[in-house]
Amino acid sequence: MPKIGVYVCWCGTNIAKVIDVEEVARFASGLPNVTRAKTYKYMCSNPGQEMIVQDIKVYNLDRVVVAACSPIMHERTFRNALKSAGLNQYLLEVANIREQCSWVHTDPVEATEKAKALVSAAVSRVGLHEPLESMSVNMTPDVLIIGGGIAGMTAALEIADAGFPVHLVEKSNQLGGNLLRIDLTAPYLYSARDLLTERLTRIKDNKQVHVYLESKLTELTGYIGNFSATIKHIDGKTITDEKAVKIDIGNVVVCTGYKEFDASRIVHYGYGKLPNVITSFELEKMIRTGRIETKEGKIPKYVAIIHCVGSRSKEFHTYCSRVCCMTALKYAHEIKSANPSCYVSDIYIDMHAFGKGHEEFYRRSSEAKTLFLMYEKNDKPVIHKASPQDDCEMFLEVNEKLSGEQIEIPADLVVLMVGMEASEDYHEIARVVNISHDKDGWFIESHPKLEPVATTTDGIFIAGTCVAPKDIPDTVAQARAAAARILARIAKGKIEVDALYSEVIEEMCSGCRFCNQLCPYSAIEFNEEEKHSHIISALCKGCGVCVAACPSSAIKGRHFTDQQILAQLEGLFYKAEAEKQDS
């Protein structure tokens, strides 16, 4: 018979204000197999944990239930407490009586009854818990990096400098990515070329970096620490099988960057029809060649810059592309310094000057007499041609928000600040490396705040603008963060894999392969010879989809067995169970 200890936490007043914790403890002490039931102000505190450890030792407890906050918060804490008392960490069950009870209910009587039910469920479940061991797998030090822009190059150098081999795959014929197309960077006006040259030289000199130009990752199999990647050469648009390489790698960083929004999609801006309506990248090209001019070769007297082209709109993309505001200010600077008598109008929805040095840069641009005009998100500027007697090529009609006036702005050159879009092959990349993307095509991080570069697939990291639009400092920070995460794992040499994975009971498997397609983590492979499915435990997240789907009940979810779940339900409905037994 198991000996169970139940520990009910007050969480200060968070739980105790609504739930009668003493009543819950009293109730728990009457449940079958419960040896000890106690309450404490903060169970997660050192004295709280110490109490549990002591009880395990003194009363020989072999199962523990903690009724407290969500297991996301402190399951790890209490598992460690069990470990330090010499008990297997999986012999713990957390009953969430805070987020799922005290925080969402106001009636103390009802809330206490619910807390009792949750504790009862946990008690009857924990009795069936089995001691589990997490396993450890080898970590191949080689790292694969997809995308040779500033993010990919930075991550590659970071890992290679630590002495580990890096395979950098770039689909175009040179490294550098979108930064190659840029002249100066905002807000400090550093040369983009300088940023790149330094990186390129170091990559060239570093023997640990293997660059694969005009190449693509076509297949990735295996799991964290033990991936096998197939890299193929692209000849123009087609992928060729000649020169295909197969390499063993331990981790992957996806840095596939962005592509620019296609300005011709906003028909009424006339991009592609009006010759002097150009995109920011076309202006960038002019600046790099050293001459800002109209298609007719004239020096423009009026330049109008329209912000949020393709961004922050319901029809195209709702997100903000984050770099365009500062880039537009940079253009105002560059145009003014090339031609001080030129008038620059900056037509925006909002000015997003959030980063370091940005607000100061915005102010400096104001002082350079840039005319800032605000338009309504759903009331875009309209461009029309000027008549021959006007001293400009075009007029932009804007319902100016700050003055409330309907105005016309003269322009010889209109620059569209095209936003960022996920690169065209995001879908394919996501499929090959088995990560997910949002509706806009940006790859999804495993936690937006605490895990910004990890994905839900272990061993696959994401960095830079393939995650979401961002500027160079943020991109570089993410690339280095991903590299640091990988280096930490390589340094350990092995990796612990959580014991919560599913197993196929091979003798019961009919080989229907139903589960193979369903697994969201591609963790199930099929053994053709034996004709049964097999779960790669390192890849499995224990989500249970296969367990539920298996028509032969041949898959067992460790720590989530049918018996455990049924026992939990019985515990939850303890009153009904009691009535049933009475009758």
Added chain:
Amino acid sequence: MAIRVNPGFIDDLDRFGKENIQRCYQCGDCSAVCPHADEFYRFPRKPIRLLQMGLEKKIQTILEPWLCYYCGDCSDLCPRDADPGDTMMILRRYLTSVYDWTGLSRKFYTSHWWELAAVLIIGILIALLFSVINPHGIVTSLTPEGGVKVNEMFPVETVNIGAHIMLISIAGFLISNIIRMWYFTLLRDKSLKISFMSYVTQFWKLIVHFVTQIRFNKCKGKSYWLFHWVLVSGYVLMFVLIVGKLKWFQTEKIYSWFQPQRLLGYYATFGLLIGLVFFFWGRIKKAGQKFKFSHLSDWIFIVLLLLTTLTGILVHIFRIEGMPVATYYLYIIHMAVLVPMLAVEVPFSKWSHLAYRPFAVYFSEIKKSALSKGKKDNKINT
């Protein structure tokens, strides 16, 4: 119909004083702190917005700059150091040049040389005129009381004619410019439905604000209003005495000090001196936002008035003390300073605000009643 933006407009405005308005990002802190801004007159933010966009025609219609007395709270608070207070000052200069049909105002404000040369040339001409037209030269004999025979040296009848010519021309310029101001600010905007009655009912405000400048008192620092009021009262009184009542005021007879001629004269002189020292000192020390920026027109105005006052005091002393030579020359210098000050500054430069400001208050009240009526009508319609 869309109004055309003129981004080059601020380059022109710069000639009326160095502005920093493109720094402004329209947060509206200035309008929030301004004691004079209300739902109808959202300044300084709104006029600054019009300036940034160079909507010249719109700017010509605004009265807001005249409703500002430049306490400087807005400039203190401005997060971007865009100097909204000084921008209102610059706008007053600009609007003065808009109202003035002769174009002289624009010349004086935008070119230091023009303003200095005008003052200097008129001064020299007046000095020459007074040295030539006096029939007897320096009359050394004294009156029985021992005073200088001023009216023999500078016959009051002749001087009085000159004074009236000046009065008529100054009034002529000012009145015609005020009519233009009326046209720009109230008549040109056809959408403004102004009832004739509001001209009548609001008229008392014109008088009250001309006499008291009481709106100034709404700004922080009550001493500004007080010193300004003392200066204005002295100035206006002296103006009436020398331009309107010269024959009564400029006498050879030395009255005892409690006679109205002397009492009024002393009060006016005292008011001028107190006010001028306060503003002179403030500008030298740059005491507070109000005095941070001084345009040449600000200086010329104070310096000329101070010189006029000081030479006037000296003429008075020398006359009473029976010093004919000193009186003779000081009188000519006094005139050589006084006349250009009145001829240049009052109709075309800084001093014109004595007319524009009370009229702006009057017009703004008329406009406000028209706007609020329009609002009510709209409410009924919608």
